Amino acid sequence: MKNLIIGIITLLLIVLGGFYMKKYKNSEETTAQIQQVKWQLNDIDVNKTAHITFQLKDNKGNEIRGVNDHIRIFIVDKQLARSYQMRPTFAGNGSYKTTYQFKKEGEYTIFLYEETGDTTKQFAEKNIIVGKKEEKKQRPIAVDTVLTKNIGTYKTSLLFRALHPNEEETLTFQFQIEKGQKLKFRSNTGERAALRIVDEKQQHFLYVVPANDEGQLQFRVTFPSEGIYKIWGTFYINGKKYEEQFVLQVQERKNS
Structure with a gap:
């Protein structure tokens, strides 16, 4: 009887495992499935901890699976003089979070991309303002004459x-x-x-x-x-x- 019960439990686990794999194999994809990026950004000021949170969902509002270890953040300022590379923490339900202290005020762009060992481009971007918006005329970005x-x-x-x-x-x-x-x-x-x-x-x-x-x-x-x-x-x-x-x-x- 004991062996019979163990056998039934094992079979049940196999069936449930197969059901789970079938249900989620198509959702464990890449960022190509992302249709919604919901940002949560508090007021960002210079030399204060900025909390950056975003949520990735498909066109049905479901969590994007299988990309947790691959999501990266790259932030640049308007002059392309400063850049910040970060790896966010998965917070569950398709959400990711990170913190950073910006040293200079101004306009920045946050790029989200997937780092899987292949060449890729951003799947989302977000413009932010740190401190007060700079009204100064943007200086031309100089091209390297010596490479x-x-x-x-x-x-x-x-x-x-x-x-x-x-x-x-x-x-x-x-x-x-x-x-x-x-x-x-x-x-x-x-x-x-x-x-x-x-x-x-x-x-x-x-x-x-x-x-x-x-x-x-x-x-x-x-x-x-x-x-x-x-x-x-x-x-x-x-x-x-x-x-x-x-x-x-x-x-x-x-x-x-």
């Missing part, structure tokens, strides 16, 4: 052809090394380099991972519109982490 910089102890040149909107281009970071020397472009735990890219109007955010990091570091990027873009690069060289920034201009192709 050779030091990343770690290595002189590095950013190489590419002309950049046009909606045309894929390869950005190559060429490291000057001694003959026969090889560099490993990953951390000791396997993390890869990444580019976070925002346009001057704060309408587009791109998270780009390398198309090639064996022997050289290359990224394939499709800029969605013309304009000035700032790149925040995270690089790993022989296990060590480095950060560097570049500012590029994307122009419409001229009719010949």
Whole structure:
């Protein structure tokens, strides 16, 4: 009798497990299912803890499942001078929260994206004001005229052809090394380099991972519109982490 009861309980658990998997397998997707982003932002002031909360739901108002570990926040100011990268905490029922203390007042844009090891773009964005709104005229964002910089102890040149909107281009970071020397472009735990890219109007955010990091570091990027873009690069060289920034201009192709 005891074995019979155990067998019935086991069978019941299998049936319930199968029902659960069938019910939720289609909801455990990616951010492509998100139709609603509900923000909860209290008044945000300089040097005070800002509480940022948002809720992700599908077109039926259901919680988006299966993305908890992948959601990331990237915040930039209007001049693209300051940026903040955060990983929010899952709070249940499709909600996420984080806190931050902004050091400067002004206008900022919050981008939400999914970090899964693939190139992606934002699935939501939100403009916020920290402190009082700046009425000053925005200074033009200067494009880099020199694209050779030091990343770690290595002189590095950013190489590419002309950049046009909606045309894929390869950005190559060429490291000057001694003959026969090889560099490993990953951390000791396997993390890869990444580019976070925002346009001057704060309408587009791109998270780009390398198309090639064996022997050289290359990224394939499709800029969605013309304009000035700032790149925040995270690089790993022989296990060590480095950060560097570049500012590029994307122009419409001229009719010949």
